[in-house]
Amino acid sequence: MAETGPVSGYGGSNPVQTTTKKHSDLGKNDFLKLLVTQLRFQDPMNPMEDKEFIAQMAQFSSLEEMQNLSKTLSQQADLGQLSQASSLIGKTVAVRTEDTHFAGQVVEARRMDGEIKLMVKPEGTTDGTLVPVQIQQIEQIA
Secondary structure (H helix, E strand, O other), rough: OOOOOOOOOOOOOOOOOOOOOOOOOOOHHHHHHHHHHHHOOOOOOOOOHHHHHHHHHHHHHHHHHHHHHHHHHHHHHHHHHHHHOOOOOOOOOEEEEOOOOEEEEEEEEEEEEEEEEEEEEEEOOOOOOEEOHHHHEEEOOO
């Protein structure tokens, strides 16, 4: 069986980072509320010009498309990591965590706690124990 060296960079090029919405970020609902409020309270003697309204609608459309693109890119990154993890199914790997170092066979890949984990059956176990492992914790693939 051929052995490979450490894979510290394996999977590290596409880290999936979840971001939480900051309270100061404006979403499309906030943008629409501002626009409706602006229209409601505009001076009837000096209404908003068509150009301004069209510009604001274009900004709204751009905001919505950027949000859709961000969601799509996040999904693509997830698929890339799942593909990397799936390529290790059936392989024997050496794993190092903060607490332990062990070898075992990768039996499946799944999403847990918002990230892709490999389920590894440690060598010498017969009780069906599976240990969830992050791709970055794999030292060697045999």
